[in-house]
Amino acid sequence: MEVTLNVKALLSDYRLPADFKRELEVLFRENVNRVHSRTRLSSKSLSVKTQGYRLQKLCRSFEELRENGFALQSPWSLKEKHIRFLVNLWVGKKQSGGTIENKITYFRAFANWIDKPNLVGTVGDYVDRKENGLIRSYSALEDKSWEGNQVDAIAVLDEIARTDPVVAMQLKMQAAFGLRVEESFLLRPKESVRHDGLLSVTRGTKGGRDRVVPMELQISVLEEAMQYCNTLTGSTIPDGYTKTQWRNHYYDVLKRYGVTKAGLGVTSHGMRHGYLQQMYERLTGVAAPIKGTGEKADIKSHREAMIQVVAAAGHSRRRKANAYLASYNAVAQQKSAAISLEQAQAAVVSAGGEKKAAAKLLGISRQSLYRILDREKCAE
Incomplete structure (x- = not known):
């Protein structure tokens, strides 16, 4: 017998209007076990644990909207401005890039449930990833x-x-x-x-x-x-x-x-x-x-x-x-980032001015060495 999530019990934990909850309950019951991943091969429904986690994040996000002045009367009224606000809210709370991307994934699935497949973008559509430290490796x-x-x-x-x-x-x-x-x-x-x-x-x-x-x-x-x-x-x-x-x-x-x-x-x-x-x-x-x-x-x-x-x-x-x-590139970038300009210059001197030999001494590529040496020019 297939185990199903108790949607009504889950919704009871959240401070949302009764009508809003009723509409959410219908949406959740009809869609909660649907698979959103494009790489999943199994035809099985999502596990109860995964279903519950996804719905908890969605419900909490709707609470956050109401706590911040968005009086959504129906989940069907979700708009791009709401997603944009939530992403900026999560960034302000210093949540990790992975956490935010997961929440966006849940909302992307939800948007499909309410027939708005193009509603949700990527993190980069709402905030500057680099500026906010959200570049995922x-x-x-x-x-x-x-x-x-x-x-x-x-x-x-x-x-x-x-x-x-x-x-x-x-x-x-x-x-x-x-x-x-x-x-x-x-x-x-x-x-x-x-x-x-x-x-x-x-x-x-x-x-x-x-x-x-x-x-x-x-x-x-x-x-x-x-x-x-x-x-x-x-x-x-x-x-x-x-x-x-x-x-x-x-x-x-x-x-x-x-x-x-x-x-x-x-x-x-x-x-x-x-x-x-x-x-x-x-x-x-x-x-x-x-x-x-x-x-x-x-x-x-x-x-x-x-x-x-x-x-x-x-x-x-x-x-x-x-x-x-x-990857070789990631390792090289990490290694070169740890090498100071002074260390690079000292290696060049030790190698008699030969950049290729200096790079070998430092364990980095010649291109990486040139980038480090360019820091001096940028500082001038």
């Missing part, structure tokens, strides 16, 4: 892998396994196969191994994008997982737990052992980063750009590796690989 700017943060994964997993072997096993699966946390919960080890030696990942995936990943020499990890399969579902969530209960337990265990940004400086998602970075290195023969070694793969190998990394990660767009691997 789709390339990693820091290495989130455990290896990149000098965390001894084997030691940490051994320690966790002493008190909670199931959590340790799920972390191992994330490291061995690049699984997301929920994918490691819902994987059915006894059913997921294909005859061609690939692992089929079909549950808990993002956007319903099923995928297969190479098992390589990691069969022992699956064999361990098979020992802990739920007797009813076959997943790795232990008997007696719901998914929500297990998720809470899982993160409690990680917190206890310091697997947090505030603790060891890493999260379990860092296992996935490490897996994809290692895959890139195996495919190209050089470390991923985020490692900052300065080595570059040839363009053909790089492009082919990016395609395979995206497929293994379960994403639909090639640029998504940059979130795990970074």
Whole structure:
């Protein structure tokens, strides 16, 4: 039986006129489980959690409009000026670019529900992104892998396994196969191994994008997982737990052992980063750009590796690989931004005036060196 969101109960938490709520309730009931994403492959309805989160943000936004003098009598009366005001309000509250873009996405879906498909623009249509610090980078700017943060994964997993072997096993699966946390919960080890030696990942995936990943020499990890399969579902969530209960337990265990940004400086998602970075290195023969070694793969190998990394990660767009691997340009820009004019000038002197040699000393491109040296001209 399909679980549905209690729309009336959700609306009761918000200070909106009764007639306004009634119209919202009709709109929500008819549309709440509709998928808006253009990259989602699954034909399934949105989860109740996703539905609820989207409606909460919409309701709170309508409250914000009324609190600031917009007496909307009907949700059908939503106009461009309301969206513009909200975006500027959120910017004024110093909300992140990602948060604001998510809210705009919810309103873009809502606009379709009220037959105004062109009502909502992008963040840049309402405010200056650069001026307000809303330029989003789709390339990693820091290495989130455990290896990149000098965390001894084997030691940490051994320690966790002493008190909670199931959590340790799920972390191992994330490291061995690049699984997301929920994918490691819902994987059915006894059913997921294909005859061609690939692992089929079909549950808990993002956007319903099923995928297969190479098992390589990691069969022992699956064999361990098979020992802990739920007797009813076959997943790795232990008997007696719901998914929500297990998720809470899982993160409690990680917190206890310091697997947090505030603790060891890493999260379990860092296992996935490490897996994809290692895959890139195996495919190209050089470390991923985020490692900052300065080595570059040839363009053909790089492009082919990016395609395979995206497929293994379960994403639909090639640029998504940059979130795990970074791009050469992003790394170069970050590195050159950290080099002062004085350091650049000193490198040029050390290299006897040879700009190419000076750039190599600094670990940046010659073009980046010229940009740094140009700062002196701009300052004059």
